[in-house]
Amino acid sequence: MAAEGNPVRAITITPLVAKSARRVDVPPPQPAPGEVTVRVVRVGICGTDFEILRGALGEAPAGEDRLVLGHESLGVVEGVVGGVSGLAAGDYVVATVRRPDGCPNCTAGESDMCLWGDFTERGIKRAHGFLTELYSEKPEFLVKVPPELADVAVLLEPLSVVEKAVEQAFLIQRRLRWEPKRALVLGAGAIGLLATALLRLRGLETFTLARSGGDSAAGRAAAALGGAYVSAVGRPLEELRQSLGRFDFILEATGSSAVASHALPALATNGVMCLVGVYSSNRVQELPVDSLYSDLVQGNKVVFGSVNAGRRYFEKGIEDLREARSRWPGVIERFISRRLPLERFEEVTARSPGDIKTVIEL
Ligand code: BGC
Numbered sequence: 001m002a003a004e005g006n007p008v009r010a011i012t013i014t015p016l017v018a019k020s021a022r023r024v025d026v027p028p029p030q031p032a033p034g035e036v037t038v039r040v041v042r043v044g045i046c047g048t049d050f051e052i053l054r055g056a057l058g059e060a061p062a063g064e065d066r067l068v069l070g071h072e073s074l075g076v077v078e079g080v081v082g083g084v085s086g087l088a089a090g091d092y093v094v095a096t097v098r099r100p101d102g103c104p105n106c107t108a109g110e111s112d113m114c115l116w117g118d119f120t121e122r123g124i125k126r127a128h129g130f131l132t133e134l135y136s137e138k139p140e141f142l143v144k145v146p147p148e149l150a151d152v153a154v155l156l157e158p159l160s161v162v163e164k165a166v167e168q169a170f171l172i173q174r175r176l177r178w179e180p181k182r183a184l185v186l187g188a189g190a191i192g193l194l195a196t197a198l199l200r201l202r203g204l205e206t207f208t209l210a211r212s213g214g215d216s217a218a219g220r221a222a223a224a225l226g227g228a229y230v231s232a233v234g235r236p237l238e239e240l241r242q243s244l245g246r247f248d249f250i251l252e253a254t255g256s257s258a259v260a261s262h263a264l265p266a267l268a269t270n271g272v273m274c275l276v277g278v279y280s281s282n283r284v285q286e287l288p289v290d291s292l293y294s295d296l297v298q299g300n301k302v303v304f305g306s307v308n309a310g311r312r313y314f315e316k317g318i319e320d321l322r323e324a325r326s327r328w329p330g331v332i333e334r335f336i337s338r339r340l341p342l343e344r345f346e347e348v349t350a351r352s353p354g355d356i357k358t359v360i361e362l
Helices: 047-053 153-175 190-201 217-224 237-244 257-266 289-298 311-327 342-349
Strands: 008-013 022-026 036-045 072-080 092-095 120-122 134-137 142-145 182-186 205-210 228-231 247-252 267-275 302-305 336-341 357-361
Touching: 008 342, 022 342, 036 092, 036 153, 047 342, 072 153, 092 153, 142 153, 142 311, 153 190, 153 247, 153 267, 153 302, 153 311, 153 357, 182 190, 182 257, 190 205, 190 217, 190 247, 190 311, 205 217, 205 237, 217 228, 237 257, 247 257, 257 267, 257 289, 336 342, 342 357
Parallel strands: 182 205, 182 247, 205 228, 247 267, 267 302, 336 357
Antiparallel strands: 008 022, 036 072, 036 134, 036 357, 072 092, 092 142
């Protein structure tokens, strides 16, 4: 059946083909009854997108050979087809990313904890993304955003990932009496800086370690959040570890397995470390595994991974975005360091060292 309405602009890629991104016209969404049509305002680009753009990740919907990119979005409700959705035209919304398969966890509303792995992810795996003018979606996958947060709400999806990681770490630590004081965040992209903000909101002394200099946008942002920014420029990981001491909580968001394994011994007794990076370099490392494992055992330490985030973490993210803005006016906004109109999407991969988060404006 031919789609009704005018075609809409979109960025699509051929999965697993590097440099295949194209600006194309695609058929407009055909919302099913009860679905909501959303006009996209802007879309954030993250490490996962860069992996897709370099041909290392991504899957088109069944029967198609191209995938509409984009999973970090902000949009405005354009219309609702029948049914009651709790959403009205003009509402700002952010869409969640993962869509359930039929596994028990997905069925219970926790598709971020999917057991079967048959989920789809919009803009990543077998479902079109949001880097297009219009999309349609079931209301249960749309999170309403207060208008006063609209300028930063494109950060809500990455923030949800951090909310989940931090909440899970604190839940895991209910295994013991735990009073965390020092946290280490590895990486100062949007995920690292959002983690820095959350941990500062929770009152932890937070160190954010990254590759750029202290006078970089990321370094200044981390400092503005009351965190200590540690530049890794010209400093071997081993030396950094010795000078920084130990941490109750470590969040690894660089996606470098070398950084992750070097950081492991920096975990304090009874500490917890969470990995959220995309590790795809196929690096083979020689590691002192006996001493690493023995240290985990003797120190009662936990290392865990966390991916994606369900709706409740988006909702928690809205509360924290509000709190972060009132505590550090003008700082969260700076995480959006580059804005490109859709017409200039080609420039997205030409990143400057100071770039934290590039967004594409529709
Ligand atoms: C997204 C998650 C997603 C993950 C793996 C991340 O960039 O934020 O929602 O689950 O990629 O595909």
